[in-house]
Amino acid sequence: MSPVHYVALAVILFVIGGVGVLVRRNAIVVFMCIELMLNACNLAFVAFARVHGNLNGQVIAFFVMVVAAAEVVVGLAILMAIYRARRSASVDDANLLKY
């Protein structure tokens, strides 16, 4: 299978993840959509590594995974703190800085 197909799939998944971030309200689901976008980027990295025939892209994808894991840990901890304070995980309810 040509790597351009994989890149196209990565684009589709990235756009779907972006729509999810824009549309969904539940903060956990927003995080999941961000994970989907990161995964799409990883797929593109691995596909480009396949094009070039070396491993640099795979190493970058590996680093992306590590950063994503750290982001999820901190993000979910923030989410827990917000939920404790406001009893809600909706991104609409965290509007104290609005006015």
Place this chain on the structure above:
Amino acid sequence: MRHVLAGGTSTDFVAGETLYWILAVLAVSAALAMILVRRAVHCAIMLAIVMLCLATMYAMLGAPFLAFVQIIVYTGAVLMLFLFVIMLIGISSSDSIVETIKGQRMAAGLAAIGLFVLLAIGIGHASIGPAAPVTAANNVDNLSGIAQLIFTTYVFPFEVTGALLITAAVGAMVLAHRERAEPRPNQRELAARRLAAGHLAPSPPPGVYALADAADRPALLPDGRTAEDSVSSVLSPRDPNEAPRIVRPEKTPEITGGSGEREPEPASPVTPGRTEP
């Protein structure tokens, strides 16, 4: 086995192509379902499907190490963390349908189309060549090749990654930690509180003394009253004196509240068999 997936002979090529299309359709439909279903748990399951599809694709692209890291770290650890937080926040947490900002969905759709066109044009103009011939780097020597790169060329980012992980762990501990505002009540104070509240024994679980021992029958108290709060808040309580029926109720109780994200509003979320403070 692995170079078969990466495409060797013509039959392997056909097999790889078929597998690609199956996985691509599965991944895209699961991703679409993920942003369409309302409940967060279903979103997590759909995301797991996408991640497993991507792991298989990594294997097809000559990255067996990343395929296993994807399954172990992403599907195993990160998604379990998501599920853990979903369970902490409430299994019934789902999205609201009302738009807070007028026309937000429409604007999001337009932005998505714009982003898609932008990326598609960019990729269409780029000349992405065919796959490089299968070498040892993306075949048997993948693991040692990645290790060599990480510990030579990318050794400084690798060290920074370690610092990042430690910072993330400490940050999560600080954020999730809750200071106790008052000292923990000891047993004597708890007993005095219970005595003052008027009921010494724990609250009855559902079904106690009712005609049916079901989770949606509120308990009958010794004085004949019903303990409404003995039924879990996600169930709709039935009459405790009603004779048990064999048929299932024709309408399943609505679990998600109309207000969206929150759990359905009970005055006090009572888990059965637990004393109220």
